[in-house]
Amino acid sequence: GPRNVLATFALQGTLIGLAGSAAGAALGVLVSRNLQGLVHGLERLLDVQFLDARVYFMSDLPAYVEWLDVARICGVAFVLCALATVYPAWRAARTQPAEALRHD
Numbered sequence: 266g267p268r269n270v271l272a273t274f275a276l277q278g279t280l281i282g283l284a285g286s287a288a289g290a291a292l293g294v295l296v297s298r299n300l301q302g303l304v305h306g307l308e309r310l311l312d313v314q315f316l317d318a319r320v321y322f323m324s325d326l327p328a329y330v331e332w333l334d335v336a337r338i339c340g341v342a343f344v345l346c347a348l349a350t351v352y353p354a355w356r357a358a359r360t361q362p363a364e365a366l367r368h369d
Contacts, residue, residue: 267358274354275347282346286339294335300328 296303304326308314318324 271354271358274357275350278350278354279347282343282350285346286342289342290335290339294330297328297330301325 304315316324316326
């Protein structure tokens with residue numbers, strides 16, 4: 266029935282949003298933890314210095330993880346993903362199965 270279709274689409278969208286938020290947080294933390302090594306490796310590879318100490322007052326880009334910020338960003342991303350599933354799930358629940366298959 267329509268209620269089951271709505272629940273299925275909403276659950277799938279929410280799970281995809283949860284997986285994407287978790288993967289994005291993990292990748293972001295991984296990159297920020299290794300940022301100086303990545304920048305130095307890229308500088309050696311390209312033979313370029315990104316932050317020249319003669320021009321800027323620093324030669325390295327400091328990076329640290331604020332866990333509260335990570336949690337807030339993940340929370341907002343998850344809520345936005347969950348909200349983004351509501352309208353498509355509602356439209357899918359309103360569509361008759363034979364009508365949807367006719368247009369495929």
